[in-house]
Amino acid sequence: MAPAEGDAATIAAPTQDPNTLRINNLRSRNLPLEVVLQYICEQTKLKVKIDNFSVTLVPLSAEETDTFSRTFRVAPDFQSKLDSGAAAAGGAAEDPFAKQESKPLLGARKPIKDLLMAAGIAFTAPGSSATLSSSGALLVNNTPEQLENLEALIQALDEDKPKQVKITTKFIEISQENNDELGFDWLVSPFNLTNNIFGNNNQTLFGSGGTQGNQGGRTGSDLIGNVNGTTISGVPLASGQFADNLVTNGLRSGDQAINRNNIDAILNNPNRNSQTANVAPGIAALTGFFSNSQVQLIMRGLAQKKGTDLMTAPSVTAKSGQKATIEIIREFIYPTEYEPPELPQSTGGNNTGGLFGGGIGGGGGGGFPVTPATPTAFETRNTGVTLEIQPTIGSNDFVIDLDFVPEIVEFEGFINYGSPIQAPSTDALGNPVVSVITENRIEMPVFSSRRVKTSLTIYDGYTVAVGGLMREDVQNIEDKVPILGDIPVIGRLFQTKGENRIKSNLVIFVTAQIIDATGRPLRGPDKAPDSNPEIGGLGDGGVLPAITQ
Numbered sequence: 001m002a003p004a005e006g007d008a009a010t011i012a013a014p015t016q017d018p019n020t021l022r023i024n025n026l027r028s029r030n031l032p033l034e035v036v037l038q039y040i041c042e043q044t045k046l047k048v049k050i051d052n053f054s055v056t057l058v059p060l061s062a063e064e065t066d067t068f069s070r071t072f073r074v075a076p077d078f079q080s081k082l083d084s085g086a087a088a089a090g091g092a093a094e095d096p097f098a099k100q101e102s103k104p105l106l107g108a109r110k111p112i113k114d115l116l117m118a119a120g121i122a123f124t125a126p127g128s129s130a131t132l133s134s135s136g137a138l139l140v141n142n143t144p145e146q147l148e149n150l151e152a153l154i155q156a157l158d159e160d161k162p163k164q165v166k167i168t169t170k171f172i173e174i175s176q177e178n179n180d181e182l183g184f185d186w187l188v189s190p191f192n193l194t195n196n197i198f199g200n201n202n203q204t205l206f207g208s209g210g211t212q213g214n215q216g217g218r219t220g221s222d223l224i225g226n227v228n229g230t231t232i233s234g235v236p237l238a239s240g241q242f243a244d245n246l247v248t249n250g251l252r253s254g255d256q257a258i259n260r261n262n263i264d265a266i267l268n269n270p271n272r273n274s275q276t277a278n279v280a281p282g283i284a285a286l287t288g289f290f291s292n293s294q295v296q297l298i299m300r301g302l303a304q305k306k307g308t309d310l311m312t313a314p315s316v317t318a319k320s321g322q323k324a325t326i327e328i329i330r331e332f333i334y335p336t337e338y339e340p341p342e343l344p345q346s347t348g349g350n351n352t353g354g355l356f357g358g359g360i361g362g363g364g365g366g367g368f369p370v371t372p373a374t375p376t377a378f379e380t381r382n383t384g385v386t387l388e389i390q391p392t393i394g395s396n397d398f399v400i401d402l403d404f405v406p407e408i409v410e411f412e413g414f415i416n417y418g419s420p421i422q423a424p425s426t427d428a429l430g431n432p433v434v435s436v437i438t439e440n441r442i443e444m445p446v447f448s449s450r451r452v453k454t455s456l457t458i459y460d461g462y463t464v465a466v467g468g469l470m471r472e473d474v475q476n477i478e479d480k481v482p483i484l485g486d487i488p489v490i491g492r493l494f495q496t497k498g499e500n501r502i503k504s505n506l507v508i509f510v511t512a513q514i515i516d517a518t519g520r521p522l523r524g525p526d527k528a529p530d531s532n533p534e535i536g537g538l539g540d541g542g543v544l545p546a547i548t549q
Contacts, residue, residue: 021044021046023040023043023044026039026040033055037055037057040057041057044057045059045060046058046059046060047059047060047062047145048144049062049066049144050144066125066143066144067125067126067127067128067141067142067143068141068142068143068144068147069139069140069141070139070140070141070142070147071137071138071139071140072137072138072140072150072151072154073136073137073138074132074136074137074138074154074157074158075136075157075158076136077162078132078136078138078154078157079112079115079132080319081157082112082115082116082118082119082157083110083115112130112131112132112138113129113130116130116140116150116153119153120149120153121142121146121149121150121153122142122146123142123146125142125143125146127141128141128142128143128146129141129142130142138154162516162517163320163393163397163514163515163516163522164317164318164319164320164514164515164516164517165317165318165319165320165391165393165400165512165513165514165515166315166316166317166512166513166514166515166519166521167315167316167317167318167324167389167391167402167404167510167511167512167513168313168315168510168511168513169313169314169315169387169389169406169508169509169510169511170311170312170313170508170509171310171311171312171313171314171385171406171408171506171508172309172310172311172506172507172508172509173308173309173310173311173408173504173505173506173507174307174308174309174310174503174504174505175307175308175502175503175504175505176305176306176307176308176501176502176503176504177304177305177306177307177500177501177502177503178304178305178499178500178501179258179302179303179304179305179498179499179500179501180302180303180304180498180499180500181253181254181257181280181300181301181302181303181496181497181498181499182299182300182301182302182496182497182498183248183251183253183280183299183300183301183479183495183496183497183498184248184297184298184299184300184493184494184495184496185218185223185246185248185249185251185282185297185298185300186209186246186247186248186295186296186297186493186494187209187223187232187235187243187245187246187247187294187295187296187297187298188208188209188245188247188294188295189208189209189232189245189294189295190208190245208245209244209245209246209247209249210245210246210247210249210250211244211249218242218243218246218249218279219236219241219242219243223235223243223296223298232287232294232296247481247484247494248481248494248496250479250481251479251480251481251495251496252477252479252496252498253279253280253300253496253498254277254278254279254280254300254302255277255278255279256277256278256279257475257477257479257496257498258475258477258498258500259475279300280300280301280302280498281300281302282298282299282300283299283300283301284298284299285297285298285299286298297493300496302498312328312385314326314328314385314387316387316389317515318389318390318391320391320392320393321390321391321392322390323388323389323390324388324389324390325386325387325388325389326385326386326387326389327382327384327385327386327387328384328385328386329382329383329384329385329386329409330382330383330384331380331381331382331383332380332381332382332383332411332445333378333379333380334378334379334381334444334445335375335376335377335378335443335444336377336378336379336444337375337376337377338373338374338375338376338442339373339374339375339376340373341370341371341372341373341421341438341440342370342371343370343421343437344369344370370421370437370438372421372438372439372440372441373418373440373441373442381409381445381447382409383409383410383411383447384408384409385406385407385408386406386407386408386409387404387405387406387407388404388405388406389402389403389404389405390402390403390404391512393514394457397460397514397522398459398460399457399458399459399460400457400458400459400460400512400514401455401456401457402455402456402457402458402510402512403454403455404454404510405451405452405453406451406452406466406467406508407449407450407451407452408449408450408451408506409447409448409449410447410448410449411445411446411447412445412446412447412448413445413446414443414444414445414446415443415444415445415446416441416442416443417442417443417444418439418440418441418442418443419440420436420437420438420439420440421436421437421438421440422434422435422436422437423435423437450469450506452466452467452469452508454466458510458512460512460513460514460522460523461511461512461513461514461521461523461524462511462512463509463510463511464509464510465507465508465509465510466507466508466509466510467506467507467508469504469505469506470503470504470505470506471502471503471504471505472501472502472503472504473500473501473502474499474500474501474502475498475499475500476498476499477496477497477498477499478495478496478497479495479496479497480494480495480496481494481495
């Protein structure tokens with residue numbers, strides 16, 4: 001069929017009467033009427049309008065208002081496919097992993113008419129509608145042109161075999177803490193240099209160890225103060241008093257050398273009281289008596305190792321374009337608001353036993369109730385492992401786009417923001433004392449969170465490692481006594497060396513595999529029959545590397 005002479009736009013002017021249009025030559029044999037009408041409409045720039053008893057050619061600009069009803073048989077997942085396609089066409093305005101308000105786990109589906117309109121089917125004609133029954137019957141009332149578009153849409157979705165993605169993840173966390181320390185303490189009580197060294201009894205020159213120092217010093221509990229009934233000078237009898245005459249009193253040890261971070265210090269001290277830094281324990285001691293002086297050596301050593309290995313392997317199967325969530329959690333409920341403590345404004349009865357009666361400080365009179373801070377509002381925080389992932393299968397069924405957010409939340413402890421409520425009182429003998437009415441604890445939790453948010457593309461059946469959140473904290477101390485600590489070999493006895501190492505590493509492995517509706521993979525030794533076609537030159541022996549099982 002040759003086109004008509006002249007410009008097609010001139011021949012098919014919208015204002016021209018279709019009855020005046022002519023086709024120079026059209027020869028057909030054994031063709032359906034639909035194909036013949038299609039040839040005619042292509043030459044004359046017209047369109048076909050089909051009624052119940054007639055076929056009419058009308059201009060393209062003519063609006064169709066006549067509607068017809070037609071029933072289509074669709075697959076059970078037809079509506080979900082339309083819904084996922086509408087979400088993908090909606091753009092990236094909505095973050096699928098954004099924090100949202102609590103919603104029902106299974107929300108109501110959108111109306112089928114809205115989904116069809118989002119897929120490009122117009123419902124502009126009066127009386128047009130669409131209804132989908134639970135048995136899979138789609139009843140549509142629309143114009144013939146839109147019915148043809150709907151038929152093509154249903155055919156395209158039916159040709160797309162149902163596929164989903166099986167995602168296996170592994171969270172591996174390794175933490176290690178090593179603490180090593182070795183130091184020495186020397187105690188030298190006063191002795192007479194002129195008598196012991198020069199044999200002079202004038203006793204005009206004396207020697208001893210040093211003073212307390214600036215590191216808190218050593219107490220009577222750290223040293224031996226009495227040996228076989230002989231009291232060592234400089235060592236106090238009380239365990240809480242500091243000792244004198246130590247040569248190494250300024251060397252740091254134990255908690256004086258290794259400091260925790262501020263948050264750990266608060267968590268380990270919920271009462272917010274003053275803490276005493278303790279030295280490392282002594283592992284050996286040596287005491288010597290020389291005429292009127294004593295020498296004591298204490299060797300302090302510490303070797304501690306603590307390790308933690310955490311492995312979690314959640315897996316999930318999700319449809320392409322749909323978000324899936326895995327939660328291995330504990331719901332932790334904690335208070336967020338407190339009522340202030342209530343103290344009575346006046347007291348009744350006898351108050352001779354103190355301001356708050358004998359219930360607190362003793363003495364006569366009865367006490368009265370005091371209400372501490374009381375929690376009034378609570379919140380829930382999920383602690384554990386949470387994985388949100390959204391896979392999207394590529395057009396060639398060989399690559400998978402993954403958007404996923406793994407998160408590990410751990411509870412570290414409570415911080416007390418309250419302060420004890422105290423009041424003056426008297427003891428049984430009438431002496432003034434300070435009594436604690438209530439501890440007034442206002443505790444708030446501390447959580448540690450590790451979260452990765454990323455998007456990546458991997459081949460079907462392959463594994464990718466994400467994370468590598470590695471951290472290492474190292475603290476080293478090297479203290480020594482001047483001059484004495486510089487002596488070769490012997491100088492080590494006047495030195496303190498310590499080291500603290502904290503390592504942590506978190507690695508996440510993600511494996512994605514495309515499977516069919518039966519759960520069998522599309523590729524590999526266990527693949528489903530006829531599910532590994534050669535698409536665009538890709539496949540076994542193509543540009544993709546071999547998949548090892």
